[in-house]
Amino acid sequence: MTLTTPIDTMLMGTVITCDAERRVITDGAVAIAGGSILAVGKREELHLAYTAQRTIGGPRCTVMPGMIDCHSHLSQALVRSLIAHELPMIQRLYLPAEDAMSLDDVATSVRLCVSQLLRSGVTCVAETTATQSHEETILATLGEIGMRAIVARGSSDQSCHHESIYGQVSGTSSATLRSGEAERDLSHTAAFLDRYDPSGGSLIKGGVLASHLTGSSPHYVRLAAQLADERGASFQVHVARDREEIEFCLAVLGARPLQVLADLGVLGPRFLAIHGILLTDVEARLLAESGGGLAHAPLECLNILNGVPPVARWRRAGVNVGLGCDNALNDGFEVMRATMIQQGALRAIPGYDPEHLPAEDILDMATSDAARAISWDHAIGSLEVGKQADAVVIDRDSPHLMSQQHPVVDLVRYGTRNEVRWVLVRGRVLVDDRELTTIDLDAVRSRAEEIAPRVAAVVSSRRYRSLSPSVNID
Known part of the structure; x- marks a missing residue:
């Protein structure tokens, strides 16, 4: 026997x-x-x-x-429809809507978002919390569900003023530093990394976030990168997402966003650039040479209409690309398909090149390459x-x-x-x-239906267009 x-x-x-x-x-x-x-x-x-x-x-x-969502904001599942057909929308719509949510609302949003991800085959999410008061609720709810996540925390230490195009006749963009804020916030991040080991031994691991160069000063970015390096943590920054950021960096910091980060010496194998929609090929080459990764959210490109980055070309140049949902549509399959269609329209169709971005490459971007992008490939992704x-x-x-x-x-x-x-x-x-098995979807649906009108009421007056539903005529 x-x-x-x-x-x-x-x-x-x-x-x-x-x-x-x-x-x-x-x-x-x-x-x-x-x-x-x-x-x-x-x-x-x-x-x-x-x-x-x-x-x-x-x-x-x-x-x-399991597929990996390389970038998300879990507390925005009850906000995302409110930004449709509106630009710009982060400060004007997203943040006020999030500020109006109770912690119970946030927990419902996390359950709703994670239920969408799990049912589409996504087993790990990279969360960058936009509203700091939501952090503990997000972490507790992820733990309750049993979802794998890397949570990169961080805040900002400066207020920025982006001068409008017409205002530049007499004015300029500027930034005002909040002295001591970087040290205070990063002490919280250090304590956070003590609780959530960046090595990924448990289901939730910690990372370091310098949200974006308009809100995080060069001083903050250097200190954050140093902390990430000391702890062996992923270091994440929203980079080249929109034109306003590019203009701000050129006016205030003297270079384009990725070049600024390269000059600060913070790029490296654990660095993750989020979005990178408006990166140039020169900047992409800097990212590739450093061994850093890019979190590409193809459906967010449609939300903000700032462009579609040529990620297939950048992959061939050595950039490691992982796919993200960014809460635009929490579905691993749709994100893969959006990548196939966008990259095909960008280059494969005009170049008559059926092998521009093979299916195997796209699947890697949703799994093994995504795991490498969030510095977790030793444990997941294959x-x-x-x-x-x-x-x-x-x-x-x-x-x-x-x-x-x-x-x-x-x-x-x-x-x-x-x-x-x-x-x-x-x-x-x-x-x-x-x-x-760990989310009561009926209860989530009931709570979401209660919350949605209240959040919509906060945002409706701030929209350029009415929230009234379309009129259907049979």
Whole structure:
């Protein structure tokens, strides 16, 4: 009699590993115990070696790593529709709406956002909290759900004035430093990193944020980068998101945003530039040479209409790109598809180049490259022995996934959240046969319906256009 090793869970199906060799294992399996991956291989071989308490999947399933949302604001799930067709909108709409939310409202927003992510196969989110008073509620709610997250905290230490185009006839943009604020805020960040180990040993790990160069002075940025370096933490900055930021940096700091950061000496392998929509190729090369990463949120490009960065070209130049939702649409599949369409329209169509951005590259940007961008690739982002068991099992019974002529192409081009059947984070099942196990969706829906009109009332008077619904005429 051959003895087998007892394990917690066996996942079965076509296994897309997203490892360095991009292995795809037909009739494969993944063995999980204690939240980690013990083995990845052919189903028959693993069945001979292991006895699982639970088996998930089957011959008409695909097993893949959990996707990673490289950038989000979890307290904005009840705000995002209010900014439609409005520019600019952060100071005018987003922040006042967030300020009007109670902490219970924030917890509801987190549950709503994470439920959307989990049901689309996203198992890790990179959160950069915009409103500091929301931090503890966001962290507590993530812990309650069991969601994996990197939370980069930080604030600002200066007030900026961006002179309008016409005002520049006589005025200039400027910044006013709040003395001592950098040291005070970064002492909070240091204490935060004491609680949430940046090495990623638990489900929530800490990171360091210098939100953007209009609010964070060069002094703050240097100190924040130094703290991140001392603690081995991810260091994140919103960079080149909009024209106002570019103009401010040129007027006040004397260079474009990424060049400013390079001159400050803060770029490096743990640096993550968020957005980078208006980076030049020269700036992208600086990022590549430093080993830093870029969090690309393709759907946010449509929200703010500032452009579509040529991330396919930058990847070939050495920039590591991870995909993010930025709460524009919390869906890993839609973000992959938006990347495919935007990059195709940007270059593949005019260049008649069908291999401009292959499906394998896009899937890497949602998994293994995203893990590297948030400095967590030693533990997540691929299905490999020794890594944490963050995995998604896809049901291929839907007509558009039945052929399986090319599993990765089928997944990236045609997969949807509707096919996500099971989702595991560190071996724990958070979506079980399409049902959330740690979020009461009916309760979230009820609370969201109560909160939404109140938040909309705060914002409606600040919009340029009415919030009145469209009139449908049959």
